[in-house]
Amino acid sequence: MPQDISSTPLMDMIFASYHHSTLxxxxxxxxxSFINDNNGVTVETLANHAKWTYRAASAMLISLTTSGILQExxxxxxxxxxxxxxxxxxxxxFLLPENAGxxxxxxxxxxxxxxxxxxxxxxxDTVKENFMLNTGGGAPxxxxxxxxxxxxxxxxxxxAPILNLESTKRVVDVGGGSGTLVIEICKNNPSTxxxxxxxxxxxxxxxxxxxxxxxxxxxxxxxxxxxxxxxxISISYCDNSFDRLTWLIxxx
Amino acid sequence: MxxxxxxxxxxxxxxxxxxxxxxxxxxxxxxxxxxxxxxTNGCVIILEMLINxxxxxxxxxxxxxxxxxxxxEQGRQYKENELYQMLSExxxxxxxxxxSPLTPYSIVRAFKRRGA
Numbered sequence: 068m069p070q071d072i073s074s075t076p077l078m079d080m081i082f083a084s085y086h087h088s089t090l091x092x093x094x095x096x097x098x099x100s101f102i103n104d105n106n107g108v109t110v111e112t113l114a115n116h117a118k119w120t121y122r123a124a125s126a127m128l129i130s131l132t133t134s135g136i137l138q139e140x141x142x143x144x145x146x147x148x149x150x151x152x153x154x155x156x157x158x159x160x161f162l163l164p165e166n167a168g169x170x171x172x173x174x175x176x177x178x179x180x181x182x183x184x185x186x187x188x189x190x191x192d193t194v195k196e197n198f199m200l201n202t203g204g205g206a207p208x209x210x211x212x213x214x215x216x217x218x219x220x221x222x223x224x225x226x227a228p229i230l231n232l233e234s235t236k237r238v239v240d241v242g243g244g245s246g247t248l249v250i251e252i253c254k255n256n257p258s259t260x261x262x263x264x265x266x267x268x269x270x271x272x273x274x275x276x277x278x279x280x281x282x283x284x285x286x287x288x289x290x291x292x293x294x295x296x297x298x299x300i301s302i303s304y305c306d307n308s309f310d311r312l313t314w315l316i317x318x319x
Numbered sequence: 320m321x322x323x324x325x326x327x328x329x330x331x332x333x334x335x336x337x338x339x340x341x342x343x344x345x346x347x348x349x350x351x352x353x354x355x356x357x358x359t360n361g362c363v364i365i366l367e368m369l370i371n372x373x374x375x376x377x378x379x380x381x382x383x384x385x386x387x388x389x390x391x392e393q394g395r396q397y398k399e400n401e402l403y404q405m406l407s408e409x410x411x412x413x414x415x416x417x418x419s420p421l422t423p424y425s426i427v428r429a430f431k432r433r434g435a
Contacts, residue, residue, distance in 0.1 A: 180390065188390040198391035199340060219336055222366065222424035229417055230364065230426065232331065239329035241320050241337060241353070248335040248366055262327050264320065295320065297327050 089130040091178060094171045099154060099161040107140070107153035128152045136161075168221035172214040206268030207244065216245035216276065227251035235259050244269060245276040246298065253300060254280070263298040270296045320349065326356040335366035339384070340392040343405070350409045357431045363411065365427045370398045380423040402427045 093099055101116060102108050108116075114124035131137040136158040139150045154162070163169040187193060202208040207215075232238070232252060239262045240249035249261035263273045277300050326332060332353040338346045353363050368381035385396040397405075403414045411429035418425040 176391075177387075184390050185386065195393045197340070197393060215336060219366070219424075222422040223335070225419045225421045226366070226417060226424065226426050229419070230428070235331045235362075237329040238331040238333055239327055240333045240335065241326060241349070243333070243335065248333050252333070262329060264327055295323060 086130050086134050087177075089127045090134070090136070091174055092127070093131065094161060094174045095178065099158060102137070102152065103154055103159070103162055107151040109149050109151055111149075113152075131158070168224070169217045171217065172210065173218040176211070176214050203268060206266045209272050212244045212269060212272045216247050219244075220247045220251075223248045223251040228255045230255075232256050232259060237262065239264050244273065246273045246300070247276065250277065250280055250300070261300045263300070264295060265298075267296045270298060273298055320352075324352075326352060328356065330358055330361040332357065332361075332363045333366065334363070338365060338402075339367055339388055339394045339396055341394045346394070347405060347409065350405060350411070354409050354411065354431055359431060359433045362428050362430045363406070365402060366424055367402075367427070368396055368423045369402075369416075369425050369427075370396050372398055372400065378423040399425075399427065403429075 096117065098113070098117065102113075105112065108128075110121055110125045110128060113119070113128065114121045117124065119127075128137060128139075132139055132152065135155055137152045138155050139152055141150055160168065161171055188195075199207050199211055202211040227248070230252065233256055235252075235256065236258075237260045238249050238252050240246055241264050243249055243263040243265055246261070246263035249263060253259055253261045263270075263277070265273060277298060320326070320337075334349065334353075338349070341349070350363065357363070368378065368384050370381055370385065371377040381396050388395050399416055406414050406427070406429040410431065412432050414427060414429040416425050416427050
């Protein structure tokens, strides 16, 4: 038996599911907002708020601290030293508004996931259902679209500016969901128009996201394209400053 | 996107977290439909988390999302060369990958050129 192989990475992997579960619990119970609103929590304040034992609250705080989501600071009080846990910059991602990459909805998709699910779905005998289409009775649900928007929006914000699509006239976001990708492309290329091409049931959800990036003229042109539907959008910068953005939505 | 013979007119078709939902045969049909819908010099862009050619260098996020496709959808995450191959077989040329260290996502882009 080799003596120079550490068992730590293996142990880390084995317990990863518990850290994942802790993350899911904190997002579902909106505890990151609670931590932020109270400028940090102690074991006691968390336990009292969540109606947990001190042992459980402590264990979960330690879990999220080792995962880089929380950081611990010590405070000296009259009755001794206590630890306060607050959000790291990474942890603050869970506080972002939904149009800026909030991951909470995406995380909640995995609430029911278990090893049992994995082994069941891996089987060649299992009929492969499409989870996305089952969430809304045949079309993706608003919950699913919101989840995917949160998961994808940061990537779209990072990659759209380096795509060099200045000469592109019209981008069609096929199965675009909330339209997060084409919205970012249009924001970075004022002369480019966009189309969100989606199932009719998804279009009203996408319209909400497009309206959020409009300011003065929330006109969104929605049309039927044979079976599916399209939202035509055109977003122009009035002011190219990232500190003060002004949007115009034109309709075609 | 399956029912219409062609896509709405555009000079760029974007597939963001779409191809990983469906089997290869379906994705080839989607890319073919985009190709037929494109004008010359138009492009397709594919936003996905990629499996690294050296699998050991794949991000945990991409490997994890690949498992999610097993439980939730009918597709998988792709390697860059698998997407390049699929694009080439459809008639696209000049594939390129755009990445950033700030996100595990990449964008693969390819073009429809004159004579295609």
